[in-house]
Amino acid sequence: MTQAPDLPLWAALLVAFLVLFGASVSLIGTVGLLRLKTFYERMHAPTLGTTVGMASILLASMICFSALQSRIVIHEILIELFVTLTTPVTLMLLSRAALYRDRSEGRERRDKP
């Protein structure tokens, strides 16, 4: 990125921290996909990336481009809004498919104590 040297130091530090933090949180969520045992448990893990992970990367983007262009850039909020509104649709679809499969195979109470 050729504009990178124009970024003031405070913004550069903040942006770097937020990007790394968001990426780490998303990575933890992805590791969860590997480490958790059942399908239902695994579905919890990616939510880390779509909430705090995404929010801090988008915040970094807002700070970065607001500082570079000397005006407030906030259209990243829309990404946040649309991802938050649409993730439940996918997750509900997946969970209902899994429930249907387990019920038809007679394993509904497997996760129950």
Add this chain to the structure above:
Amino acid sequence: MTRWLPHPLLLPALVILWLVLQESLSLGHIVLGTAIALFALRGLAALKPEKVWIRFTSAIPRLTVMVLGDVVRSNIAVGRIILSRQNPRRRSGFIHVPLEMRSRYGLAVLGIIITATPGTLWMQYDSSRGELLVHVLDLVDEDAWIRLLKDRYERLLMEIFE
């Protein structure tokens, strides 16, 4: 008026969406955005959605702050579960939550809240019995979770939507 604007809140929302997307406040974009929003609303009217009832009370900011805090807190909790060595005593499971809320929009927002907080997953809602099936990653006390969902979210959502 009601024929043209069955959902008065959606028009400004769509216009603001357009302006944020264009990053502009020029008159041209306001006019264009309004035209597009009106066109989109006509399309929506064809779907005949249920009327939205929103009560603008202090419940909205209270719920927003509470959800944001819960999202951060549950992110930390779930991250800790993933990173720590697998604890054989930790168990996940389903809970049945009896809901009193019947507003479809309130239920939709509750669905978004439950899925957006890591650690809880919306599985299925039975509208005839008003019973919601939620999967919880770290299920210690079933009743505590039910109380949490009902007292924290459902009560405020009912203040807003019903």
